[in-house]
Amino acid sequence: MAEYATPTTEQEFAGNFAQLKPLMSNSEAMLESSRCLFCFDAPCIKACPSGIDIPLFIRQINSGNATGAARTIYEANYFGNACGKVCPTEVLCEGSCVYTATGAKPIEIGRLQSHATRKVMDQGKHLFQPGAATGFRVAVIGAGPAGISCACELRKLGHEVEVFEARSRPSGLTLYGVAPYKITNEETLAEMAYLEAQLGFRVHYNHPISSRPELEKLESEYAAIFLGIGLGHTSALGLPGEERDNCVGAVEFIEQLRIGQQHTAVGRRVIVLGGGNTAMDAASESARLGAERVVLAYRRGKEEMGAYAFEYDLAKSVGVQGLFNVAPLEITGNGKVEGVKFVRTATRNGQVHPVPGSEFVEPCDMVIKATGQAKQTRFLNFIPELQLDSRGRIVFNPATYQTTNPRYFAAGDAANGGAEVVNAAADGKAAAHGIHGFLTKN
Structure with a gap:
């Protein structure tokens, strides 16, 4: 017998896919943040791929400064709200919490993170603005966590950015590849709108870049190109009958x-x-x-x-x-x-x-x-001098994220082979600094 009845309405679907990490109330956040010991060595920070100063933002929440907490989070991770919900916190920050060594429940860092960031999103508080214009234009291919994070940081550095996305909506894996009980579509899209309104990058939706002539056009119009294309479709198993319906x-x-x-x-x-x-x-x-x-x-x-x-x-x-x-x-x-x-x-x-x-x-x-995803090697082969490794991943300089074609930079799943949203967000932001150094010769 089925554990769940088949949902036929939005309400039934929402019930079956109830959020694993529901939004905290103010009182819940105050109580939970008071449990933090503000460890001097902060193992939670070391476990976070984006390096968020977790004790600081928790202290800010506890002192009633949710806006300051959100700024601390977003300065490290542009997907601060999404990562509070979709990150495997159980094995990252919360898994490293000192409470776990005592057998006590770790601090609910993910929910506190989403609490603070959701507040500024709902209130429309602007935390960032574009930097002084540099005159350089950068193209970003892919509006997933790596691409959007790269675009945000490039705008803070003063570069003009245009993002080219094949789908009709943004945020890649966060919208299309994460289970609905981890984050809703509305939450994902709200964070993207929040970032775009502040930093002013432009996204061209339903605009795939999939041929050499299209790449040549980008190369002629932009000083650098960032590849945040992710991975492709599910890999075939090569089994007899794999083509059958269902x-x-x-x-x-x-x-x-x-x-x-x-x-x-x-x-x-x-x-x-x-x-x-x-x-x-x-x-x-x-x-x-x-x-x-x-x-x-x-x-x-x-x-x-x-x-x-x-x-x-x-x-x-x-x-x-x-x-x-x-x-x-x-x-x-x-x-x-x-x-x-x-x-x-x-x-x-x-x-x-x-x-x-x-x-x-x-x-x-x-x-x-659920047997892995194919690499997008056919498209990547359209880029001259771009080297791939034996597993189809983009080869890049880990210090700058620059590929073997100097005008192209890469991060996210296309470069690392497949990791978490937080890894893509962190690497996309870091790649922006590699691009900035390339453009300004710093």
Whole structure:
């Protein structure tokens, strides 16, 4: 029996996908911020990829200075509100909180962060303004966390910035790739509007850059180009039957869910292939959409999954079942998905080996492949002298984020191969300083 009824209205969808980190009230924030010990060595700061001064902003909240707290957060991370909700705080800042060593509940840093930033967003308080004009123009390809963070910092440094986004709405992974129970569409778009209103970068939506002539036009009009293009579609597995109806990629499924919400179709019996965090999201989402049975299938043991333990616990809490040490051989069915043929596996010396004679079919009517994303190598090959590594990632100077083509800079998933929103935001901001140095010769 399904853990959740299939949502048919916006209200039912919101109920099934209730926020994991709901907004704190003023009194809740005051009480929670009072628990902070303001550690002199601040392990929480060291654990934050964007280096937010966490004890400082918590102290500011506790003293009633929410605007100051928001400024502290946004000066380090332009996705301050989103990261307060979507960051894996359990293994980053909160996971490093000194309270964890005592067995006590860590400070709810993520919720405090969202509390402060949401206040200034709701009140329309401007924290930043563009720097004195330098006369340089920079093109940013991709309006995701890396691209928008780069654009914001470049505007603070005084450069004119235009962002080119293939989709109709901004913020990339934050809008299209994160589970709805982590952040709502409205919250994501509100933060983007807030940043754009202050810093004045211009975004061209429905404007993909996908050919050599389009790149040549940018090269002729802009002094530097930033690549924040992220990753591509879900990688194919090469299995027989992979083309059957209702065999979909997890990235595409999550994007459809974020856009279609309660109108998104899900099978009655769903098998999710994979063991990463995206697989956990896809499995949890399937259950919340009303699937009667959701099975998470992984070729190694449970302890070898790439997903965070808290993400797997969340999936289990909504009724997702684990099927470990199995490898898919075929997607079975007649036109539509009817099952997955697996073989049991054993791991020896770190290598996965099939167990002869152990094949079996697990019935289902939908398969979601959470097996990684393809790199956008076809597009990147249009850029002369741009070097990629053996895994299709953009090669760049880690000090400046400059690629092997000096006018191009890169950060985010296209450069690191896939990480968290906070990593992309931090790296995009750092890349802006690399671009600034290149343009001003500093």
